[in-house]
Structures are given as structure tokens and as C-alpha cells.
Amino acid sequence: MDKAELPPIEKLARLARLELDPGEKERLGTQLPRILAYFEKLSEVDTEGVEASPYAMALKDRFREDRPADPGDGMLRGQDLVEQNAPAKEDGYYLVPPVMGGEEA
Amino acid sequence: MSTDSKNEKVRGNIEAQDQDPIAERYETVIGLEVHVQLGTRTKLFCGCENRFGAPPNTLTCPICSGHPGVLPVPNREALRLGILAALSLDCDLQEHCKFDRKHYYYPDLPKGYQISQFDLPFALNGGVRLSSGKVIGLERIHLEEDAGKNLHADGHSHVDLNRAGVPLIEIVGMPEIRSPEEAHDYLESLKRSMRYAGVSECDMEKGSLRCDANISLRQHGASEFGTKVEIKNLNSFKKVVAALQYERKRQAACLDRGEPIHQETRLFDDASQQTRVMRTKEEAMDYRFFPEPDIPPFEISTTEIEALRPLLPERHWERRARFMQEAGLGEYDSMVLTLEQETADYFEAAWKALGPSQEEAKLTANWVMTEVLRLSNEKGLPLSKLPIDPGTLASLCRLIQEGKASNQAARKVFKHMAETGDSPEKALEELGLAQISDPAELEPIVQKVIENSKKAVKDYFKGKKKALDAMKGGVMRETRGRANPGLVSEILLRLLENLREK
Numbered sequence: 001m002d003k004a005e006l007p008p009i010e011k012l013a014r015l016a017r018l019e020l021d022p023g024e025k026e027r028l029g030t031q032l033p034r035i036l037a038y039f040e041k042l043s044e045v046d047t048e049g050v051e052a053s054p055y056a057m058a059l060k061d062r063f064r065e066d067r068p069a070d071p072g073d074g075m076l077r078g079q080d081l082v083e084q085n086a087p088a089k090e091d092g093y094y095l096v097p098p099v100m101g102g103e104e105a
Numbered sequence: 106m107s108t109d110s111k112n113e114k115v116r117g118n119i120e121a122q123d124q125d126p127i128a129e130r131y132e133t134v135i136g137l138e139v140h141v142q143l144g145t146r147t148k149l150f151c152g153c154e155n156r157f158g159a160p161p162n163t164l165t166c167p168i169c170s171g172h173p174g175v176l177p178v179p180n181r182e183a184l185r186l187g188i189l190a191a192l193s194l195d196c197d198l199q200e201h202c203k204f205d206r207k208h209y210y211y212p213d214l215p216k217g218y219q220i221s222q223f224d225l226p227f228a229l230n231g232g233v234r235l236s237s238g239k240v241i242g243l244e245r246i247h248l249e250e251d252a253g254k255n256l257h258a259d260g261h262s263h264v265d266l267n268r269a270g271v272p273l274i275e276i277v278g279m280p281e282i283r284s285p286e287e288a289h290d291y292l293e294s295l296k297r298s299m300r301y302a303g304v305s306e307c308d309m310e311k312g313s314l315r316c317d318a319n320i321s322l323r324q325h326g327a328s329e330f331g332t333k334v335e336i337k338n339l340n341s342f343k344k345v346v347a348a349l350q351y352e353r354k355r356q357a358a359c360l361d362r363g364e365p366i367h368q369e370t371r372l373f374d375d376a377s378q379q380t381r382v383m384r385t386k387e388e389a390m391d392y393r394f395f396p397e398p399d400i401p402p403f404e405i406s407t408t409e410i411e412a413l414r415p416l417l418p419e420r421h422w423e424r425r426a427r428f429m430q431e432a433g434l435g436e437y438d439s440m441v442l443t444l445e446q447e448t449a450d451y452f453e454a455a456w457k458a459l460g461p462s463q464e465e466a467k468l469t470a471n472w473v474m475t476e477v478l479r480l481s482n483e484k485g486l487p488l489s490k491l492p493i494d495p496g497t498l499a500s501l502c503r504l505i506q507e508g509k510a511s512n513q514a515a516r517k518v519f520k521h522m523a524e525t526g527d528s529p530e531k532a533l534e535e536l537g538l539a540q541i542s543d544p545a546e547l548e549p550i551v552q553k554v555i556e557n558s559k560k561a562v563k564d565y566f567k568g569k570k571k572a573l574d575a576m577k578g579g580v581m582r583e584t585r586g587r588a589n590p591g592l593v594s595e596i597l598l599r600l601l602e603n604l605r606e607k
Contacts, residue, residue: 070152094264
């Protein structure tokens with residue numbers, strides 16, 4: 001990505017759900033292009049003729065059968081997950097700050 | 106069976122756009138994106154149960170709750186059901202497929218991304234056939250995981266992740282629908298295809314079928330599309346139609362005033378029956394798609410496709426056409442009988458058991474569409490679990506055919522059978538409703554009625570046709586309604602003519 005393509009810091013902050021004060025905006029606004037420039041170095045590597053590879057291993061067609069997991073496999077499940085991990089909870093639900101609208105799958 | 110009123114739906118499809126001033130000025134362009142939950146036992150990437158209605162967060166594990174360090178492994182059955190769905194819509198299955206991450210931030214998506222398919226979906230092309238025979242093309246079908254559910258309450262949101270990770274297929278239609286009514290027809294046909302293929306219940310109340318709609322208007326004959334608006338939050342077919350009708354009017358009014366349409370996402374508000382802006386183009390999501398590195402790519406082989414193809418039943422529109430042609434049924438009857446595969450199966454089994462003729466088909470169809478479907482609704486039972494099976498219904502129809510039971514008596518017999526499980530013959534006997542179709546038994550009764558109806562006989566000879574009905578009524582009274590009406594008329598006429606000759 002060229003520097004010129006970097007979206008405004010306000011947009012990035014909105015997408016990342018971050019609230020930045022003017023000082024942070026200023027600082028990140030100068031740091032981000034530098035971080036990107038650092039990654040630009042990767043572009044200098046000659047990848048001519050090398051196929052893109054998002055996968056670490058050359059596997060394919062890895063599926064599981066449609067069988068419920070063994071409840072005794074030691075994995076934390078259901079309400080135990082809520083109990084042990086949720087910072088806030090109510091009636092078995094995770095409790096989060098109010099959200100309206102937003103995105104559906 | 107779905108709880109929606111089916112007859113209403115069918116009529117809704119037929120309503121034309123007569124005297125529609127918007128249609129005179131603009132062409133409506135609609136494309137639908139439909140999400141269908143697949144009826145697997147477990148979720149798409151973990152062994153948690155795929156089940157509706159469990160207490161919140163009880164069907165979850167670290168994988169579907171988005172904990173770090175877990176490994177999602179795709180469910181083979183989900184892909185199998187996806188292939189069946191795609192085959193039932195004549196799609197081209199793709200040999201090379203992969204999963205991708207689609208990023209957005211919302212509490213119902215704990216990983217911060219949804220595992221979906223971006224540039225290599227498992228199926229392309231295909232189409233959905235409307236009742237008019239017009240086919241709306243499909244762009245693609247892809248597999249993805251569902252998100253959880255947010256419940257918004259006083260100052261907080263509650264998150265339930267039971268639905269997170271449930272397998273979905275997203276069916277993306279081409280913008281080839283031309284009216285809200287066609288959109289309804291499209292959804293009906295699509296739902297039926299999914300149910301026939303056995304991939305999903307498609308129950309909108311349970312969220313197992315969901316729909317987003319894109320709509321734009323343009324001048325007739327224009328080659329470019331107008332600016333489109335996406336509508337979300339459409340959780341019933343009725344709402345899809347209402348939202349599209351509202352949006353069509355709103356856009357037409359904008360264009361009439363010379364105002365531009367803004368590309369935006371709108372939500373349908375149930376209370377006001379209107380759509381309102383959810384976000385504008387400037388706020389459009391940047392999903393930052395990239396290949397899911399934790400799931401290796403997969404292939405769909407011709408062998409696999411050909412092994413699945415025979416599992417698909419006859420398509421609902423083919424069956425409807427066959428019912429019209431072979432059984433000689435009307436369009437409406439054929440539609441009702443093919444709304445659900447089990448209704449069509451029940452009808453066909455009963456018809457075949459009764460006999461091959463179109464007369465027999467019509468008699469059977471009438472009984473299935475009225476008494477059988479009513480009984481199924483009343484008892485809340487699928488047709489396969491009813492106390493009266495297709496063979497028994499055929500036996501009852503045969504009693505009517507042979508004149509052993511009147512239609513009225515047969516309805517009583519049907520109710521009795523539904524309660525007792527008796528055979529039609531036994532129920533008829535027990536209720537004392539057996540129709541008298543033996544001339545030898547009827548003739549003395551008719552003779553007696555004639556002897557006791559001097560005035561009516563005189564009137565009849567004077568040419569008063571009504572006098573005949575009076576005598577017929579007399580025979581019915583004598584036999585408590587059990588006399589075969591056709592036979593009574595026959596005997597009555599014969600005996601009266603004998604009298605006249607004397």
C-alpha cells in the first residue's frame with residue numbers, strides 16, 4: 001500500500017472502534033505511514049514466479065464428521081465459558097455496552 | 106409444516122400490477138440475498154449442537170466463542186447439504202474452493218471476523234424459477250458461519266452465542282426481479298426448493314431463512330441500473346414485500362422531484378412500515394477479506410456431485426406441471442398440493458391407490474386439500490403421522506365413487522376415522538351412514554313415497570318439475586339421507602313414467 005492510499009486516521013479509528021484524542025491522532029497519523037513503509041520492504045523481495053500461499057501447510061479437504069463433540073473432552077463449554085471469562089454477564093448472557101443497528105451476517 | 110397461511114400467499118403471487126402509476130414511469134430492479142441455515146446436527150466449525158431455542162450460551166465452546174488458539178474444522182455434512190441446495194437450483198459446483206475471513210466488529214461476532222467465502226464460492230450461476238416460468242438468475246452460493254444474537258435492553262446489550270457458528274449458505278440473486286410481488290414469488294420458490302432438497306426448514310420465525318433486498322428504479326429501456334438501496338431486517342416474506350413497496354414509492358417520489366437516490370443501507374421498521382437509513386455509502390464497511398489460513402482449501406469432485414444428485418426429489422415446479430398435466434388439476438390446486446413435498450407425496454400415494462383416472466385425481470385432491478390438511482393443522486401433526494394414511498383415504502374415496510357413501514356422510518366418516526382409527530367401511534357401518542345403492546332395496550321405498558304423494562304426482566304430470574324434488578325429499582326422509590340421490594331420481598322417474606302410461 002502506498003502512503004497516498006492510507007485512509008484518514010479518523011476513518012481507521014472508527015473502523016477499529018477506537019476513540020483517539022488529538023494528540024493520539026497526531027502521533028498515530030505520523031507513525032502509521034512509517035509502519036506501512038516498513039512493510040513495504042517486503043515488496044522489494046523478488047517474488048517473480050512464486051505462487052501466493054496463504055497456507056502454512058500444503059493440505060486440502062480437511063473436514064470433520066457431523067458429530068457432537070465429546071462433552072468429556074476437557075474443553076470449557078457453555079455457561080462455564082460465560083462464568084469464567086465474561087467481564088460482565090446477566091441471566092446467562094454476555095453483557096456488553098449498548099449497540100444498535102450494526103451488521104448482520 | 107409452516108404456520109403461514111398458504112392460500113393467502115398463493116393469491117398474493119397472482120395479484121397483478123394493474124393501474125400502477127410507478128410502473129408506467131419506472132422499471133423496478135430488485136436483487137435478493139438470502140441466508141439459509143443448514144439443518145446439520147452440529148455447527149460449521151466445531152462440535153457444538155446446531156439447535157434453536159436452547160437457553161443462552163449453552164451451545165458454545167471456545168471455537169464458536171472466538172477464543173484465541175483454537176482450530177476450526179469444517180463440517181462435511183454442511184458442505185454436502187450446500188451441494189444439494191446448489192444442485193436443486195441448477196448451480197455450477199466449483200472444483201476449487203476456499204474459506205476467507207470477513208472482518209467487522211460487532212459483539213455477536215466474537216472473533217472480529219466471520220469465516221465466509223470470498224472469491225472462490227462453492228457454487229456459481231443457477232436460478233430460481235418463478236410461478237410464471239420466468240427464471241431469476243443466481244450469481245453465487247457460498248458457505249459461511251452465522252453470527253450470534255444481540256438483545257438490546259435498557260442501556261446494555263445481551264449477547265447469546267448459541268447461533269454463532271451455525272452453518273449458512275448465502276444465495277446471491279441477480280438483479281432480475283421486477284416487482285415486490287415477484288420478489289415474494291422468488292422467496293416462495295426458493296424456500297420450497299430448499300425444503301424439497303431437505304437442507305433446511307426455512308422457518309423465518311426461527312431465523313433459519315433470512316433476506317436482504319437491493320432495490321433501484323430506472324427509466325424504461327435504460328441500459329444502466331439506477332442507484333441501489335439495500336434493505337435489511339426483513340424477517341418475513343410479508344415484510345420483504347412491504348419494505349420493497351415502500352422503498353419503491355419513496356425512490357419514485359425522489360426521482361420525480363429530480364432528487365438523487367443515495368446509495369445506502371436502510372432498515373425496515375415494522376411499526377411504521379417504512380425504511381430508515383442505517384448507514385450511508387461513506388460509512389460502508391471495509392471487510393478486509395483474506396484467505397482463512399487455518400482451513401485448507403477444498404475441492405468438490407464430479408464423483409461427489411454425481412453421488413448426491415440422485416438424492417434430490419422431483420423439483421416443485423416440475424411436480425406442479427405434472428399434476429396439471431397428468432392429474433388434470435387446476436393451477437391453484439397444483440400449487441397448493443406442491444407447497445410441501447409431503448403434501449404432494451400424500452396426494453400422489455392416495456391417488457395411485459384409488460385409480461389412474463383424472464376423475465380419481467380430482468376427487469383425491471379435493472379431499473387432501475380440505476379434510477386432510479385441516480386435520481393436519483388441527484392435530485399439529487405432519488401428514489406422515491396422521492391416523493389416516495393415503496391408502497385409507499383412497500378406500501374412503503372408493504366408497505364415494507361406488508355410491509356407498511354420500512360426500513356428506515364421507516366427511517362424517519373421515520372425522521370418525523381420525524378419532525378411532527377405524528377403517529372407512531367400519532366407520533360407515535358404525536355411524537349408520539352406509540348409502541343405499543341397491544335398487545332392490547330402494548324401489549319399495551320410492552313406491553311407498555309415490556303412493557303417499559298424490560298431489561305431488563298430479564303436479565308432476567302437469568309439468569311441475571319441483572314436484573319431483575318434493576318426492577325425492579320424501580325418499581331421503583324415509584332413508585334418513587342414506588339413499589343414493591342419483592339412483593333415487595332414476596327409480597322415481599321410471600316408476601312415474603310407468604304410472605303415466607297406465
